[in-house]
Amino acid sequence: MRAHKVNEALPAEEVNKPDYRLFQAIVDNAVDGIIGMDDRGCVILMNPAAERLFGYRAEEIIGRNITMLMPEPYRSEHDQYLRKYLSTGKKNIIGIGREVTGLRKDGVIFPMHLAVAEIWDGKRRLFAGFMHDLTERKRVEAALRESEERFRQVASMTGEWIWEQDPSGVYIYASSAVKDILGYEPEAILGRNYQELYTREQRESVVDELPESPYIQDRFFRLLNRYRHKDGHEVITESTGEPIYDAEGRLIKWRGVDRDITTQRHQAEELLWMRAYLKNIIDSMPSILVGVDKSGQVIEWNLGAERATGVPAAKAVGREFAELFPELESQLAHHVQEAIRRRAPVSTERLATEKEGETHYADVMVYPLLANGFSGAVIRVDDITSRVRIEQMMVQTEKMMSVGGLAAGMAHEINNPLSGVLQSCQNIQRRLSPDFPANRQTAETLGLDLDQVRHYLESRGILDFIEGIQEAAIRAARIVADMLAFSRRSTAEFAPHQVEEMLEAVVRLATSDYDLKKKYDFKQIEIVRDYEPALNPVYCDHTEIEQVFLNLIKNAAQSLAEGGASSRRITLRTRREGNYARVEIEDNGPGMDEKIRRRVFEPFFTTKPPGIGTGLGLSVSYFIVTEQHKGSITVASAPGKGACFVVKLPFERSVKT
Amino acid sequence: MMTRVLVVDDEPLIACSVRAFLEDEGMDVECAGSAEEALHLVQVGEAFDVCIMDMRLPGIDGNAAIRALHVVCPKLRFIIQTGSSNYSVAEDLRAMGDIPLFRKPMADMTPLASKIRRLASQTL
Numbered sequence: 181m182r183a184h185k186v187n188e189a190l191p192a193e194e195v196n197k198p199d200y201r202l203f204q205a206i207v208d209n210a211v212d213g214i215i216g217m218d219d220r221g222c223v224i225l226m227n228p229a230a231e232r233l234f235g236y237r238a239e240e241i242i243g244r245n246i247t248m249l250m251p252e253p254y255r256s257e258h259d260q261y262l263r264k265y266l267s268t269g270k271k272n273i274i275g276i277g278r279e280v281t282g283l284r285k286d287g288v289i290f291p292m293h294l295a296v297a298e299i300w301d302g303k304r305r306l307f308a309g310f311m312h313d314l315t316e317r318k319r320v321e322a323a324l325r326e327s328e329e330r331f332r333q334v335a336s337m338t339g340e341w342i343w344e345q346d347p348s349g350v351y352i353y354a355s356s357a358v359k360d361i362l363g364y365e366p367e368a369i370l371g372r373n374y375q376e377l378y379t380r381e382q383r384e385s386v387v388d389e390l391p392e393s394p395y396i397q398d399r400f401f402r403l404l405n406r407y408r409h410k411d412g413h414e415v416i417t418e419s420t421g422e423p424i425y426d427a428e429g430r431l432i433k434w435r436g437v438d439r440d441i442t443t444q445r446h447q448a449e450e451l452l453w454m455r456a457y458l459k460n461i462i463d464s465m466p467s468i469l470v471g472v473d474k475s476g477q478v479i480e481w482n483l484g485a486e487r488a489t490g491v492p493a494a495k496a497v498g499r500e501f502a503e504l505f506p507e508l509e510s511q512l513a514h515h516v517q518e519a520i521r522r523r524a525p526v527s528t529e530r531l532a533t534e535k536e537g538e539t540h541y542a543d544v545m546v547y548p549l550l551a552n553g554f555s556g557a558v559i560r561v562d563d564i565t566s567r568v569r570i571e572q573m574m575v576q577t578e579k580m581m582s583v584g585g586l587a588a589g590m591a592h593e594i595n596n597p598l599s600g601v602l603q604s605c606q607n608i609q610r611r612l613s614p615d616f617p618a619n620r621q622t623a624e625t626l627g628l629d630l631d632q633v634r635h636y637l638e639s640r641g642i643l644d645f646i647e648g649i650q651e652a653a654i655r656a657a658r659i660v661a662d663m664l665a666f667s668r669r670s671t672a673e674f675a676p677h678q679v680e681e682m683l684e685a686v687v688r689l690a691t692s693d694y695d696l697k698k699k700y701d702f703k704q705i706e707i708v709r710d711y712e713p714a715l716n717p718v719y720c721d722h723t724e725i726e727q728v729f730l731n732l733i734k735n736a737a738q739s740l741a742e743g744g745a746s747s748r749r750i751t752l753r754t755r756r757e758g759n760y761a762r763v764e765i766e767d768n769g770p771g772m773d774e775k776i777r778r779r780v781f782e783p784f785f786t787t788k789p790p791g792i793g794t795g796l797g798l799s800v801s802y803f804i805v806t807e808q809h810k811g812s813i814t815v816a817s818a819p820g821k822g823a824c825f826v827v828k829l830p831f832e833r834s835v836k837t
Numbered sequence: 838m839m840t841r842v843l844v845v846d847d848e849p850l851i852a853c854s855v856r857a858f859l860e861d862e863g864m865d866v867e868c869a870g871s872a873e874e875a876l877h878l879v880q881v882g883e884a885f886d887v888c889i890m891d892m893r894l895p896g897i898d899g900n901a902a903i904r905a906l907h908v909v910c911p912k913l914r915f916i917i918q919t920g921s922s923n924y925s926v927a928e929d930l931r932a933m934g935d936i937p938l939f940r941k942p943m944a945d946m947t948p949l950a951s952k953i954r955r956l957a958s959q960t961l
Contacts, residue, residue: 592920596851596920596942599942600851603851603855603943605944606945607861610861616861657944
């Protein structure tokens, strides 16, 4: 006999009835626990499911009060509850069922659903409780709640807008973050297609690029989206989404996340802009600016550096500074380390470098860069060649002006004695001439043979001496006259003149003038003309400029006479160069070395043998061009390469002076 | 009648050589070492056709001398000979007619002689 039989007291014939056996089988095999009790709360039946539920065997419970299976507060309330029902008939659980907790034998309280039925067996009132264990369901529910809570919290903490769209791109869910990101309540976007929220530009670009986009079924990752915020401004997000399929592989919906990156994006744009702006500043500087690290490797390379070296930044970065500026490196070897060590700029002024046979000057500053744990330097190179040249020319001009001032003061004092010498020479020559009637008369009176006298003078070379005195005095007079040119300041004679015409006048003079023809064999020299067509006239004193051109052509002829190419050639070239006419007078003679080239415009500097030049021709020319005409004159030459004098004359009257 | 020339120059060698050259050209030449001396000569009755005047002179200078001589002797013609580089004939002197300017040093006096003849012929 099983201990949990409904009633021990039932007569055997009752128990052995088929109906009773069926009843017994149902109770024994029920999934839910069934416990029967009398109207005093005493347990009279407990089925196997109830045994499993409470951990008691039926015989431990039968005959005992049901409250031992109840935790507080049910336990204390139970008797009162039962009494109250029996006296008032007020039901709380009977026939209704509710969630309560049970107390297991091992002390564990567990949730269960309890429904109680009231039974009348003809003699007394009995109760049957049906108990369904809710432990698993409660656990699942709690886990679900926990999961939902976690999801909600994470979603709100990240501030990301989590959404779901149907396969056509219509929102079916949106997390509350959409309010912060786009300004819309989640409900306001449900039912709308995501493209409606785009900015117009984005919408159009999507249509252009992805006409099939609603049908694309691949997951996407960090796609850039531009939405229009409710208040109109643009919001940039990074969107990641995944398609959700049903068991048959049909697309049910999309689920994804949009992260607001507007600020980062703007910051990045601002950073890019700032970088471009700084680059622009660095590139706008005429200086060469090169950033190097401690080892001298190039990190930054501006446009100035690009221009100076012909190496583009892309090719310079990462290379050694020494390799890119070999001419500077020998002189700057330790400056970078020095600047970093001293934490102070190291500067070198007027660094002279040789480039294509010409001397260039540069000011070089090395600034240490010590910020943010990076140590390196910025090397700034300023080409000051033209400034140095101007300074040198100013020194030259100063020299000439002082020569001019001196000449003006002493011209009178020198010209008077020279005049006495020259006039006396002329008288001596005439009075020694046998042809002059007055001479014959005097000779006759003295009984002198004038022809004999003449013969004597010739044979003793006396006439040559007189001629020598004359030439020497003429040369001295010419030096004084040249020196006086430095003090002439009048611009009264200035007018527009064609450069070409002045050059041609000088060529005519040079090839026809007897003295010049005698000294320089112009017949042997080919004159090449390379004139710019329709060159504007220059504003000048044409006699002075012609003097300059004559000096230069004479010089060229002189140097051609000294050797050089077998076919002697002087090239006359004119070009327009901004506001200046550029005139080149070039010869293919022997040229000159740098030492001579530097000094050619200096007063009294000459390479010609004594008596040939005054040493003032080029300095006079220099003075006329630079001081009087506000132009410039330079020379390019190298041994064996001929010489090219370049005169630049302004087209317009200078505002200076 | 011979052309009469007065050479005023404080440099004796110049005065002397100009005189010699012009005498060889057949002129009658008198020299004065200063403006004062030249004025004295004119005042005592010497008559000249052309006066070659140096500008920088001790005492009265060339310009003043020309003005003074012109007052005494209005027909006298002048030639200026100077060693100064920046001299140009004064404005008021130009009213006296052509005053040729010769710069020192003068290596050839032939043009001087021909200029004197031209001026002398204009006075007649």
